[in-house]
Amino acid sequence: MKNKYSFIKRRIKNRSNNEKNNIHNKYSGVVLRIFLFILLSIFTEILVYNRITFYFQISFNLVFLPLWFFIVELALRKNQLFKLHSKNYWAAFLTPLFLNIILNLLVYKYINIVAISTILSTLIVTLLINYEVGILAGFIFSVYFGILFGFDLKFMLFLFLPAFIVAFFSRKIKRRIEIILPFILASLTQMIFSYIININYSVFDYLIILEINFFSVLITMGILPFFEYMTRVYSEIGLLELGNLSNPLLKELSLKAPGTYYHSMIISNLAESATETINGNSTLARVSAYFHDIGKIWRPQFFSENQKVKNPHVNISPKLSSLILNNHVTYGIELAKKYRLPVLIEDIISQHQGTRVKQFFYNEYYQETGIKDSSMFRYPGPIPQFKESAVLMICDVSEAVTRSMQEINPIEINQKLDEIINSLFLEGQLDDCGLTLREIKKIKGRIVKTILEMNHKRISYPKIDVEELKE
Structure with a gap:
C-alpha cells in the first residue's frame, strides 16, 4: 500500500513540475514571438521604404501585436497539439508564415502588388496542422499586409477570402493532385471579389493572380517535405509516404521480428477503422500502428509473438524481464528521434503501453519474494495524451487478448x-486522452466488428484427385 501511494505522489509531483515548466515556456514563447514580429516589421520598413521611422513602428505594432495576442495566442493556447509539442507546432505555424510574408514583400517591391498571395503559408499550415490553424495563418498574413498598405480593409479581404477557401477545401487532402480544386476555387473567389468591389484590375492583372496562385501551390508541394522533416509535424500526405511498407525501419522489423511485424499490420487495421468512428486522424492511427513496436527490433526473441519454441524469460528474473520489456518503448523512442519520425508517432510509441503493470512478471516476482511493489513492473509511460494514442492502446491490448482465444465468437x-x-479505465490509463464514454463505446463496437471480419471461417474444400483437374 505504501509503495502504491508513493507512486501516486511521484506522479502528482511530476505533473506539478511539468505544469510549472509549461507556464514558464508559454510566457517566454509569447515574448519571443512578439520580438520576432517586431524584427519582421523593422525588416519590412527597411525593404519597402528603405528607412526606419518611429511613427511607422508604433502605429504598425500597436495595431498588429494586440490582434496577434488576443486572437492567435489565445486561440492556439487551447489547441491540444500546441500544448503537447509547442516548439514543433509553433515552428510549423510560424516558419511558413514568416517565409511567405518575406517572399511577398519582395514580390510587392520587385514585381507587382497584384502578385501578393497568401496561399503558400495557408496551404502548408493547413496540411501540417489543420484547417482552423490554416485559416488563422491566412488571417494574420492578410492583416499584416492590410495594415502595411494603410489599413486597407478591402485589400485585407482580397487576401483573406482565398486563404479561407484554400484552408477549408484542403482539410482532407491525402494526395497531391487533390490540391487542384482548392487552387481553382481560391483563384476564382479572389478574381470575383476584386470585380465586385471595383478594384480596377486589367485582364493581365487577373492572369497574374492565377499564375502566382498556381506557382504558390507548386512551391508548396515541393517544399512541404522539408517542413515535415524540420519540424517533425507531418501532413497526411507525408504520413502516407512514411507508411510505405518498403520503409527501411519497417523492412528491418519484418526481417528481425516477423511476428511483431504481422502484429503491427493487424493493429493498423483495427486502429484505422476504430479511429474513423470517432472522426479522428485515421491516417495517423494506421501509420503509428506500423511503428508503435519498432523498439522490438532489439532482442525480438523476448516477445511472445516472435518466439518459436524457447521462452528466454524462463532463465532470467522477473525484474530483468520487466526491464527488457520496458526497453522496447525506450529504444523505439530513440529510433523515432534518429529517423525523425513524426513527433506524434514518437508519442504513441511511448504512450501505447501507458504506465500499466506487467501483471505476469509482477505476480511471478510476488510468488518468489512475497514483496508487493508494482512500481518496478510498470511501463515508463506516460499514459495516452490524445485520442489516437488511446485508440491504439485499446487495439493493442484487444488484439493480444483475442489472439489467445481458442474460438472467436461475438459474445x-x-x-x-x-x-x-474497464481495466484500462479503472487503472487511469484513459484519464488524459479526451475520449468520451460514447466514443469508447463506438471504438469497442468497431474493434469487435473488425476482428470478426478478419477471423471469419472459410468453407472446407473437398479433396479431388490431381489427375481429374488436368486439362
Missing part, C-alpha cells in the same frame, strides 16, 4: 473487450 469478444476497457 466472448464483447465480454473480453468490456473487461479490457
Whole structure:
C-alpha cells in the first residue's frame, strides 16, 4: 500500500513540475514571438521604404501585436497539439508564415502588388496542422499586409477570402493532385471579389493572380517535405509516404521480428477503422500502428509473438524481464528521434503501453519474494495524451487478448473487450486522452466488428484427385 501511494505522489509531483515548466515556456514563447514580429516589421520598413521611422513602428505594432495576442495566442493556447509539442507546432505555424510574408514583400517591391498571395503559408499550415490553424495563418498574413498598405480593409479581404477557401477545401487532402480544386476555387473567389468591389484590375492583372496562385501551390508541394522533416509535424500526405511498407525501419522489423511485424499490420487495421468512428486522424492511427513496436527490433526473441519454441524469460528474473520489456518503448523512442519520425508517432510509441503493470512478471516476482511493489513492473509511460494514442492502446491490448482465444465468437469478444476497457479505465490509463464514454463505446463496437471480419471461417474444400483437374 505504501509503495502504491508513493507512486501516486511521484506522479502528482511530476505533473506539478511539468505544469510549472509549461507556464514558464508559454510566457517566454509569447515574448519571443512578439520580438520576432517586431524584427519582421523593422525588416519590412527597411525593404519597402528603405528607412526606419518611429511613427511607422508604433502605429504598425500597436495595431498588429494586440490582434496577434488576443486572437492567435489565445486561440492556439487551447489547441491540444500546441500544448503537447509547442516548439514543433509553433515552428510549423510560424516558419511558413514568416517565409511567405518575406517572399511577398519582395514580390510587392520587385514585381507587382497584384502578385501578393497568401496561399503558400495557408496551404502548408493547413496540411501540417489543420484547417482552423490554416485559416488563422491566412488571417494574420492578410492583416499584416492590410495594415502595411494603410489599413486597407478591402485589400485585407482580397487576401483573406482565398486563404479561407484554400484552408477549408484542403482539410482532407491525402494526395497531391487533390490540391487542384482548392487552387481553382481560391483563384476564382479572389478574381470575383476584386470585380465586385471595383478594384480596377486589367485582364493581365487577373492572369497574374492565377499564375502566382498556381506557382504558390507548386512551391508548396515541393517544399512541404522539408517542413515535415524540420519540424517533425507531418501532413497526411507525408504520413502516407512514411507508411510505405518498403520503409527501411519497417523492412528491418519484418526481417528481425516477423511476428511483431504481422502484429503491427493487424493493429493498423483495427486502429484505422476504430479511429474513423470517432472522426479522428485515421491516417495517423494506421501509420503509428506500423511503428508503435519498432523498439522490438532489439532482442525480438523476448516477445511472445516472435518466439518459436524457447521462452528466454524462463532463465532470467522477473525484474530483468520487466526491464527488457520496458526497453522496447525506450529504444523505439530513440529510433523515432534518429529517423525523425513524426513527433506524434514518437508519442504513441511511448504512450501505447501507458504506465500499466506487467501483471505476469509482477505476480511471478510476488510468488518468489512475497514483496508487493508494482512500481518496478510498470511501463515508463506516460499514459495516452490524445485520442489516437488511446485508440491504439485499446487495439493493442484487444488484439493480444483475442489472439489467445481458442474460438472467436461475438459474445466472448464483447465480454473480453468490456473487461479490457474497464481495466484500462479503472487503472487511469484513459484519464488524459479526451475520449468520451460514447466514443469508447463506438471504438469497442468497431474493434469487435473488425476482428470478426478478419477471423471469419472459410468453407472446407473437398479433396479431388490431381489427375481429374488436368486439362
